[in-house]
Amino acid sequence: MSSTTLVQERPATTATSTPVADSLAVLGRHLQRIKAAPGVVILTQTMPITMLLFFGYVFGSALAMPGQEYRAFLVPGLLAATAANGIMVGMFQASQDCHRGVMDRFRTLPMSRPAVPFGQTAADLLTTAIGMVPLILVGLAVGWRIEGGPLAALGAFGLLLLLRFATSWLGCWLGLLIRNEEIAGQLGSATFILPLLSSAYIPTDNLPGWLRTVAEWNPISAMASATRDLFGNASPAADAAWPVAHPVAGTLAWSAVLLAVFVPLSVRRYARGGE
Known part of the structure; x- marks a missing residue:
């Protein structure tokens, strides 16, 4: 699909255009784009299911915890990794639009500057909320259960989407900075290591001291611990680093920091273009 076609998907801006209307127009454009070329979304949404089946059945019995328990441990972790995957998706989409000239065309239109990055991140949030459903269903099929109450479970899903929204802004800024879809694709694959750490x-618990510190200050660890706690699957370790010992507060703090830093950076970078 050419950059001209992508830009033409947005309705013409009128004198009554508002930042909200502009954001909704860009969101609709991204949803149409995903519908026309769903490859990246399908890959990022099916990968956690593949890892659940592979890790849960191949490695589950080899770990210290029994296979059934490990799958219950693994599902919240995969949901947390999915939340952090906004970095890769946001980076690729923003860099692709820059590389193909779409961002330059948007800047020539009389529209709100924050609308373009916000529309992208909002579309990613919506597709992620829908895309988590298959992973949850497969998790339930392999033995994972939500042991906590419904309000706690809703809180867990809310935290997952909040962190995904925050990481998608980080990815958006990186994509606007890189401006090359090939480089973004290569760097995006490197984000696979983040959940491993x-x-x-x-x-x-059994990691070497320095590596345990790195892992516990990783935002994904706070998110994984928060989901396990809220779903009633496991309680956070009391002797862990602060974000893991207080995972809900830790996830909220990490999300707030990411949003506070990368929302203005993304909007500023978009407004500056290739300067």
């Missing part, structure tokens, strides 16, 4: 897949 966290408690998403394994407990951090």
Whole structure:
């Protein structure tokens, strides 16, 4: 799909255009874009399911915890990794639009500057909320259960979407900075290591001291611990670093920091273009 076609998907701006209307127009454009080329979304949404089945059944019995317990431990971790995956998706989408000239065309239109990055991140949030459903269903099929109450479970899903929204802004800023979809694709694959350096897949208790510190200060560890706690699957370790010992507060803090830093940076970078 050409950059001209992508830009033409947005309705013409009128004199009554508002930042909200502009953001909704860009959001609609991204949803149409995903519908036309769903490859990246399908890949990022099916990968956690593949990892659940592979890790849960191949490695589950080899770990210290029994296979059934490990799958219950793993599902919240995969949900946390999915929340952090906004970095890769946001970076690729923003860099692709820059590389193909779409961002330059948007800047020539009389529209709100924050609308373009906000529309992208809002579309990612919506698709992520829908895309988590298959992982949850497969998790329930392999033995994972939500042991906590419904309000706690809703809180867990809310935290997951909040962190995804925050990481998508980080990815958006990186994509606007890189401005090359090939480089963004290569760097995006490197983000796969982030969940490995966290408690998403394994407990951090037996890691070496320095590595345990790195893993527990990883935002994904706070998110994984928060989901396990709220879903009633496991309680956070009392002797862990502060974000893991207080995972809900830790996730809220990490999300607030990411949003406070990368929302203005993304809007400023978009407004500056290739300067």
